[in-house]
Amino acid sequence: xxxxxxxxxFVISGLATGAIYALIGLSFAIIFNSTGIVNFxxxxxxxxxxxxxxxxxxxxxLPIPVAILVAVTGTTVVGVVFERLAIRPxxxxxxxxLIIITIGASILIRGMVMLLWGKDTQVLPxxxxxxxxxxxGATLLPQHLWIFGVTLLVIAAxxxxxxxxxxxxxxxxxxxxxxxxxxxxxxxGRMVLLSFAISSALGALAGVIIAPLTMTSYDVGIMLGxxxxxxxxxxxxxxxxxxxxxxxxxxxxxxxxxxxxxSGYKDAIAFLVLLLILFIRPQGLFKKGxxxxx
Amino acid sequence: MKAKGGTxxxxxxxxxxxxxxxxxxxxxxxxxxxxxIGALFAVTGPASFLGEPERNSAQxxxxxxxxxxxxxxxxxxxxxxxxxxxxxxxxQLANRLIKNDRVVAIIGPSTTGDTMAVIPVVERAQIPxxxxxxxxxxxxxxxxxxxxTAQNDxxxxxxxxxxxxxxxxxxxAILTVSDSFGSSGREQLKSQAARYGMQIVADDTYGPxxxxxxxxxxxxxxxxxxxxxxxxTNPGPAVIARNAKQLxxxxxxxxxxxxxxxxxxxxAGDAAEGVRLPSGKVLVADLLSKSDKQKSALQAYIRDYxxxxxxxxxxxxxxxWDAVMLLKGAIERGGESPAAIRNQLEATRGFxxxxxxxxxxxxxxxxxxxDAFVLVEVKKKSWTxxx
Numbered sequence: 113x114x115x116x117x118x119x120x121x122f123v124i125s126g127l128a129t130g131a132i133y134a135l136i137g138l139s140f141a142i143i144f145n146s147t148g149i150v151n152f153x154x155x156x157x158x159x160x161x162x163x164x165x166x167x168x169x170x171x172x173x174l175p176i177p178v179a180i181l182v183a184v185t186g187t188t189v190v191g192v193v194f195e196r197l198a199i200r201p202x203x204x205x206x207x208x209x210l211i212i213i214t215i216g217a218s219i220l221i222r223g224m225v226m227l228l229w230g231k232d233t234q235v236l237p238x239x240x241x242x243x244x245x246x247x248x249g250a251t252l253l254p255q256h257l258w259i260f261g262v263t264l265l266v267i268a269a270x271x272x273x274x275x276x277x278x279x280x281x282x283x284x285x286x287x288x289x290x291x292x293x294x295x296x297x298x299x300x301g302r303m304v305l306l307s308f309a310i311s312s313a314l315g316a317l318a319g320v321i322i323a324p325l326t327m328t329s330y331d332v333g334i335m336l337g338x339x340x341x342x343x344x345x346x347x348x349x350x351x352x353x354x355x356x357x358x359x360x361x362x363x364x365x366x367x368x369x370x371x372x373x374x375s376g377y378k379d380a381i382a383f384l385v386l387l388l389i390l391f392i393r394p395q396g397l398f399k400k401g402x403x404x405x406x
Numbered sequence: 407m408k409a410k411g412g413t414x415x416x417x418x419x420x421x422x423x424x425x426x427x428x429x430x431x432x433x434x435x436x437x438x439x440x441x442x443i444g445a446l447f448a449v450t451g452p453a454s455f456l457g458e459p460e461r462n463s464a465q466x467x468x469x470x471x472x473x474x475x476x477x478x479x480x481x482x483x484x485x486x487x488x489x490x491x492x493x494x495x496x497x498q499l500a501n502r503l504i505k506n507d508r509v510v511a512i513i514g515p516s517t518t519g520d521t522m523a524v525i526p527v528v529e530r531a532q533i534p535x536x537x538x539x540x541x542x543x544x545x546x547x548x549x550x551x552x553x554x555t556a557q558n559d560x561x562x563x564x565x566x567x568x569x570x571x572x573x574x575x576x577x578x579a580i581l582t583v584s585d586s587f588g589s590s591g592r593e594q595l596k597s598q599a600a601r602y603g604m605q606i607v608a609d610d611t612y613g614p615x616x617x618x619x620x621x622x623x624x625x626x627x628x629x630x631x632x633x634x635x636x637x638x639t640n641p642g643p644a645v646i647a648r649n650a651k652q653l654x655x656x657x658x659x660x661x662x663x664x665x666x667x668x669x670x671x672x673x674a675g676d677a678a679e680g681v682r683l684p685s686g687k688v689l690v691a692d693l694l695s696k697s698d699k700q701k702s703a704l705q706a707y708i709r710d711y712x713x714x715x716x717x718x719x720x721x722x723x724x725x726x727w728d729a730v731m732l733l734k735g736a737i738e739r740g741g742e743s744p745a746a747i748r749n750q751l752e753a754t755r756g757f758x759x760x761x762x763x764x765x766x767x768x769x770x771x772x773x774x775x776x777d778a779f780v781l782v783e784v785k786k787k788s789w790t791x792x793x
Contacts, residue, residue: 326617371621
């Protein structure tokens with residue numbers, strides 16, 4: 113019974129962490145699909161979300177909802193500026209060059225945040241209290257519910273957007289074939305910009321809702337970004353639901369690994385899974401293999 | 407042959423005369439020049455929570471000494487370099503301080519890793535080093551030129567175990583961070599357990615960047631532990647305190663001196679209530695009894711730090727404060743040659759600083775006793791002394 117309770121707790125904790133990975137993974141996939149770039153500055157958007165929210169709450173004394181809005185808008189602006197200044201001018205660069213640029217941008221953003229807001233870890237007050245809730249023998253915090261809720265909402269919204277609106281469909285068209293999309297009159301440049309905007313907003317949102325739980329500082333983006341990247345890889349860098357499942361599986365595996373085997377292997381488990389998937393199923397866990405027509 | 411020999415002697419005399427004159431000149435010039443002291447702190451990077459207050463404190467106290475007329479009429483000049491917590495860089499910068507800047511002594515580095523890397527350099531150059539890092543291997547075995555001001559982990563562990571023994575608790579769970587600070591603490595916790603009759607019933611670790619430790623705590627909750635000891639630096643321990651509250655873990659939670667600053671209470675919020683930790687006395691300066699030798703130094707330090715940096719001085723900055731004051735004392739008594747400074751440092755007795763009352767000797771270059779630590783408990787978002 114006790115072991116069962118423990119496992120329940122591991123799973124619940126894992127799902128909560130996994131939901132965060134899923135959100136970040138989704139924002140990776142959105143940019144990848146419209147540009148073919150793996151944006152390694154994604155983790156910094158998550159960090160920016162948290163840091164900006166805390167800044168607008170403590171220094172500007174804004175109420176939480178406004179602070180969240182400021183954080184998400186601010187990060188979106190950073191994402192858009194980043195695309196305009198660093199991605200767009202290089203029209204014919206190879207994806208590899210672009211990926212390296214994103215790594216450069218991540219170092220720049222991290223450094224600037226460190227200079228502006230210092231190196232201290234900071235914390236956002238929880239949205240709705242700190243009373244632990246009991247659920248099937250395990251405990252979780254109200255903030256976990258926020259994370260689950262926001263993740264669900266984002267999945268639903270992105271499904272709606274990408275499958276049922278003209279703009280969303282246009283963005284997907286770009287991901288299938290940029291040239292053809294261009295030929296039918298879709299402004300690919302605009303779609304790329306939009307993908308950066310959406311993705312940075314999503315990252316920021318993830319950063320804000322986890323800040324009360326995990327705290328934040330200028331350097332939290334690296335690890336979160338990598339874990340989100342793992343989630344996206346598990347989901348095959350595309351299918352919305354695949355990435356979400358990838359994130360949840362990753363979170364639960366980590367938590368079970370830390371709880372049942374040894375906490376020393378926690379990160380090793382995540383990256384082992386990543387490597388295995390890259391070796392065995394590079395198209396992701398839930399995608400059918402792609403066939404190239406010769 | 408004779409003529410040649412004569413010129414040789416002449417040359418020798420001239421050289422001797424010139425170098426003597428130069429010597430006189432340079433001593434004359436030196437008398438006016440400031441005494442150069444080097445400092446290596448990890449002002450940026452992961453250990454910046456140590457390096458920044460250390461840099462601030464060192465600069466603050468040197469400025470104050472100079473304002474008051476310097477040491478024996480000579481000003482001190484502090485040359486500070488940032489190691490970024492990188493051992494390779496620390497070695498390069500130590501060489502630069504010794505060879506280019508020609509300092510008479512070095513304060514720092516901030517971390518045990520940096521310090522261990524720098525030790526061979528200062529030993530070879532015969533320049534005294536006063537480290538601000540805590541690792542026990544820095545001064546054990548004793549190295550001729552190396553001293554330190556940060557309290558040994560051993561003392562902190564001993565303080566916690568003593569308290570547990572007094573409360574007749576002997577089964578502990580330990581949860582340590584997987585970096586050099588945590589593994590050093592883990593080693594000490596394990597090696598001293600037998601001496602205090604402690605039994606470690608759960609031994610878990612977490613990563614320095616981990617954001618959720620419920621898995622480890624769930625396992626600890628299921629063990630027979632009577633207390634949890636967590637060894638890490640912010641933000642990990644704050645996450646652990648919060649996770650423990652979420653899981654409803656009612657065991658007493660002990661932390662290390664690595665989180666002994668207000669920051670921990672800020673981060674952990676309500677979950678910090680009841681957490682206990684060994685700390686330098688700087689946290690509870692006002693609560694100390696009047697007979698405490700350190701009280702006046704502590705209060706002066708806190709007041710000055712507040713005035714200069716609008717922040718609370720912590721015991722990390724205190725390590726640098728102690729180092730500068732120890733150096734000042736040594737130079738006052740023995741002069742400014744590195745060898746004299748070293749000898750005078752070793753002869754320092756009863757210096758009441760921030761970290762404790764220092765008594766260096768030929769066999770002890772750490773200089774602190776168990777009384778350097780007090781056990782504090784968080785009550786109503788503030789520190790109180792555990793009696």
